[in-house]
Amino acid sequence: MKRLLFVFFALLSALCGRVSGQTTGSLDLSFNGTGEVVYNRDQWDLYNDVKVQPDGKIVAVGSSISPGYATTVIEVTRYLPDGTFDPTFGTNGHYNYSAYTESNAYKCLIRADGKILIAGGTTNYAHYWMLLIQLNADGTPDQTFGNSGVSIYTMGPQENYLYSLALTTDGKILAAGYSQDASYNNIPVVLRYMATGDVDLSFGNNGVATVPVTEIDNAYSAISVQSDGKILAAGHISNGLNWFSLLITRFNTDGSLDATYGSGGIVNLNLNNVDDEFFDMKLNENNEAFLSGFSVIQVDTNFNYHGLLMKFDVSGQVVNSFGTNGSVITGDVPYTVGDALILQGDGKILMTGSTGDLQPANNDWALWRFNADGSADNTFGTNGLTTTDFFGGSDEALGIALYQDKIIVAGKIRNATDYLDFAVARYLNDYSVTVPEIQGLSNCTVFPNPVQPGGSVKLEYNLARSGNVSLGLVNCTGTTVYSLPVGNQAEGKHSCKITVPQGIAAGVYCLKISGPEFTSQTLKLLVTE
Helix, strand or coil: CHHHHHHHHHHHHHHHCCCCCCCCCCECCCCCCCCEEEECCCCEEEEEEEEECCCCCEEEEEEEECHHHCCEEEEEEEECCCCCECCCCEECCEEEECCCCEEEEEEEEECCCCCEEEEEEEECCCCEEEEEEEECCCCCECCCCCECCEEEECCCCCCEEEEEEEECCCCCEEEEEEEECCCCCEEEEEEEECCCCCECCCCCECCEEECCCCCCCCEEEEEEECCCCCEEEEEEEECCCCCEEEEEEEECCCCCECCCCCECCEEEECCCCCCEEEEEEEECCCCCEEEEEEEEEEECCEEEEEEEEEEECCCCCECCCCCECCEEEECCCCEEEEEEEEECCCCCEEEEEEEECCCCCCEEEEEEEECCCCCECCCCCECCEEEECCCCCECEEEEEEEEEEEEEEEEEEECCCCCEEEEEEEEEEEEEECCCCCCCEEEEEEECCCECCCCEEEEEEEECCCEEEEEEEECCCCCEEEEEEEEEECCEEEEEEEECCCCCCCEEEEEEEEECCEEEEEEEEEECC
8 A cells, every 4th residue: 555655646746747957937838839829819909817727728818909999809718728729618719799899808717617707898989887797617608697698887977997806705796996986087996796797785885895086097906805805905096196106995895994904994105206006916825915016216307117016914014024125126127017916825926017118119028936025036037037028029918827837927919010919828837736716615524534446435514605516536637537416505514425436446536525606625535455
């Protein structure tokens, strides 16, 4: 038996290890042969976000604009792990939404049941509406959501857009962006939706939470939910006509401001007396917030954009031990921006964006990795930075995701004819992760363990909420060798009996329990001869 376990873990280590000679942060040449995929649909194409499914398929969302800005269409593309279009998704790998003159998608998330939720906006140029779309796992509209998969909502007199998404533990949807008030000022807003796509009127003021503003341009670009259910939203706020300041707001679960955070629930911070903006935010296990964006510094008559990464504690105070007094300001060229970030489980931070000349001149995709203290991780790329140049034009990496030991980045590139194309790239990583899942299972046990082929085991678990439960037995290659649909179960404690199939090979297996709206949790099960 010891020999069997030794061989199993040795094989697992070999499968997970990096191939000799590959460099952390370099393009993964097994992805489309080059590490890159460029897709031309129309004149101006750009992906704003990217996510990876548990099976390694890549979902990228964005917009495609026709010549003269006649129409703007939402594009959702699903790629196979090798970089080719997934023919089982939508129409030959694509879903498009174009009900109105202009429709834009800015953020997506993949739900535990495989459905894809997309946030953005749509307009006929007379009215601008907030937009949510939910697709089934096969890329068709989810008929149980909104109106045939689409939820459109308007608040202010004209412009309304959603830029970011998050889920609550009970499956409700939080969406952040901006709307206009009666004075046509853009105000930062957080909306809460029911799982059906209807606005939850019990949240905030008729479904909407916001903060007071005095100037014209304000918005939330990112939203996260703390482990206690409190909501953090981040972006920018105008302080006078000459500059934007960094904005973070914390709301209670009912949409009211949490006065214990920052100053009366709000962080309003300007670093260099010009423009500062946050574009993305992630929370660690301690609910500390990491935020990416840019800070503009004036030198003589020049205004230089620098990538910005900051860390805040749970009370809304800058963590001074991070970077320099809580900030990492990067880039020694005229234009550097941090658009998106993601946290590795080892505490390191990945940030993606653009660096180079001021747009629309030449700038490249940028992928940085920082240590937990904000210092550059010199084991990644060159001094912590990897850049990717496509055709020598203006390129920007706008979304980032992790899958196993790979980093997936999506955005826009300027092609040889000076128009924009969709682009996805995959990079090598020396840290392996699994796709994060929504919590909802606890107290899972299986006994007896080990068990022989044909023997029975009892599985006990606790559901945080009701849902359809299924079980699976997965071998070391990730293949499900046995599955059992349990059916709909109510919240609370449950147990079931499983018979291990006859003829199954001895070894270590994962016993997986999963449902559409809660974590898929795995337990090790040892099958002996």
